[in-house]
Amino acid sequence: MICPHCRTAIRVACQFIAFHMTNDQGQHAVAAYQCPECSGVIVDLVLGANPRAQGFLADPSQGFATTDSMTTIYPRSSSRPPAPPEVPRSYASDYNEAALILADSPKASAALSRRCLQHVLQRELNIKKNNLAQEIDEAIKHVPSHVGEGLDEVRRIGNFAAHPKKSEASGEILEVEPGEAEWSLDVLASLFDHVFVGPAKMRARKAALEAKLKPAGR
Ligand SMILES: [Zn+2]
Structure with a gap:
């Protein structure tokens, strides 16, 4: 993944926590990461079904038997790339x-x-x-x-x-x-x-x- 704080490509395990909260969107969980480059924390909301693992996981998709969606909820980020470094x-x-x-x-x-x-x-x-x-x-x-x-x-x-x-x-x-x-x-x-x-x-x-x-x- 690309760290939304420092834009570095990182490979890092996540802390995955599934909640006992299910609705028509699926079961809710969060996956949190810490960037090894800038120490920034990143939190994803994960929706899926049939939780099968919790705690530190190499990838949040290991948390549910089926994962329907993953959305970064923190930090807020834009769908556009940031202004290039040459821009003052x-x-x-x-x-x-x-x-x-x-x-x-x-x-x-x-x-x-x-x-x-x-x-x-x-x-x-x-x-x-x-x-x-x-x-x-x-x-x-x-x-x-x-x-x-x-x-x-x-x-x-x-x-x-x-x-x-x-x-x-x-x-x-x-x-x-x-x-x-x-x-x-x-x-x-x-x-x-x-x-x-x-x-x-x-x-x-x-x-x-x-x-x-x-x-x-x-
Ligand atoms: Zn970072």
């Missing part, structure tokens, strides 16, 4: 939080994404206009076309024309249109790739090339 912390933390709350509050998620998007445009691309809609307009002229199309769609799908506050106060929590919060995250991810990840990879490749071309012994 302030932007990464807004993005990761927007991804984490996406299912519970698309409105709050979209507000965080809009604010993060505006900060990247203003601080990284030096685009400062009266509002986010105008900044997107300007950004489209400077980014690759696939990123620009995504940005344009943020305005369209979010219906900025009908909700001017989305543009004027980008972090304000306002009603969202279907798909708007997910789309805002997708576009942020592609902007991160263009602004941070791509250039960092190119620098690494150049450094590797220069190291190779350097005559030995110098």
Whole structure:
């Protein structure tokens, strides 16, 4: 499994506890793990039938004769991968939080994404206009076309024309249109790739090339 705390691939036994609680979903159990890398604790809710072992098990599927489902209930985690390591912390933390709350509050998620998007445009691309809609307009002229199309769609799908506050106060929590919060995250991810990840990879490749071309012994 991948530790949701530190994202390291780990192999670790779990402590499996089956409860005497059965309903139409099955019998309930929990499996808890501790990550050997970061000491973080992970808890899965396990649903199955016919318990056959408890205590420390190599794998929670050994706990029931038939296992129907396993869901990580702690820590809360997002179905999206976190922002890549090349992304500066302030932007990464807004993005990761927007991804984490996406299912519970698309409105709050979209507000965080809009604010993060505006900060990247203003601080990284030096685009400062009266509002986010105008900044997107300007950004489209400077980014690759696939990123620009995504940005344009943020305005369209979010219906900025009908909700001017989305543009004027980008972090304000306002009603969202279907798909708007997910789309805002997708576009942020592609902007991160263009602004941070791509250039960092190119620098690494150049450094590797220069190291190779350097005559030995110098
Ligand atoms: Zn860990």
